[in-house]
Amino acid sequence: MRPKCRGFFLPKDVLSEVFRGKFTDGLKGLFRRKQLAFHGSLAWLAESRSFARFLHTLHQHKWVVYVKKPFGGPEHVLHYLARYTHRVAISNHRLIGMEDGKVAFRWRDYAHGGKKRKMTLAAEKFIRRFLLHVLPKGLVRIRHYGWMANRCRRQQAALIRALLDVEAAEPAPVSGDQDHGRRCPICGGAIEVVEMIVPRELARWRTSRRRAPDTS
Numbered sequence: 001m002r003p004k005c006r007g008f009f010l011p012k013d014v015l016s017e018v019f020r021g022k023f024t025d026g027l028k029g030l031f032r033r034k035q036l037a038f039h040g041s042l043a044w045l046a047e048s049r050s051f052a053r054f055l056h057t058l059h060q061h062k063w064v065v066y067v068k069k070p071f072g073g074p075e076h077v078l079h080y081l082a083r084y085t086h087r088v089a090i091s092n093h094r095l096i097g098m099e100d101g102k103v104a105f106r107w108r109d110y111a112h113g114g115k116k117r118k119m120t121l122a123a124e125k126f127i128r129r130f131l132l133h134v135l136p137k138g139l140v141r142i143r144h145y146g147w148m149a150n151r152c153r154r155q156q157a158a159l160i161r162a163l164l165d166v167e168a169a170e171p172a173p174v175s176g177d178q179d180h181g182r183r184c185p186i187c188g189g190a191i192e193v194v195e196m197i198v199p200r201e202l203a204r205w206r207t208s209r210r211r212a213p214d215t216s
Contacts, residue, residue, distance in 0.1 A: 012067050020063040024055050085142055089133035092195070098123065 010018075030036045031051055038045045045051050096104040096118065103126040109115045121129070135141060143149075147156035161168060182191040 012065060015067060016063045016065045019065055020059065024058055027055065089130050 009015075027036070031048075036045075045054055090105060094106045096106065098104070101123050102120050103123055104118060104120045105126075106116055107119055109117050144153070147153065147160065157168075182193070183189065184191055
């Protein structure tokens with residue numbers, strides 16, 4: 001098949017067959033190295049002949065590959081990911097209020113031109129949706145690599161200081177005067193101020209709350 005436009009790479013049918021072949025070949029390798037586990041209704045695949053028959057059925061179906069042009073470039077991807085790495089699930093300005101055990105907030109309907117809409121949910125449902133954005137324990141949001149990777153950061157930092165002939169800076173002492181007495185009453189640790197709401201912001205929030213229509 002000859003290309004019909006500039007930037008043509010492969011016909012999608014050919015790409016589909018190549019992807020199917022590489023995927024099934026990878027499954028074969030995992031099976032030979034005993035790195036696949038089959039439980040419950042899939043236990044029958046643990047037998048070699050059964051697994052071979054299963055792979056044969058995969059070649060009897062036409063696989064679909066997504067080869068359309070991406071929606072944006074690298075800048076778009078970075079902008080999208082930045083909203084998840086440096087922000088919470090929902091910002092404060094989108095919260096309208098809470099009454100009678102229900103939370104009202106604004107959201108953007110991208111399916112209809114990005115129009116701003118209002119939604120009211122029971123507090124339990126709102127908390128459930130919010131907690132879906134909380135990372136599991138042990139899974140960090142941003143992982144460093146290179147000399148900043150957690151596994152070798154201390155050793156590499158010491159090597160870099162030695163090569164630059166500089167000494168490590170002494171950590172600043174923490175005292176009650178420097179943190180203005182903001183200490184946790186439970187553990188005694190220093191409290192980090194994330195956001196301070198000034199009276200002007202509070203008045204603006206109250207005004208928007210009175211103007212917002214009730215859709216509950």
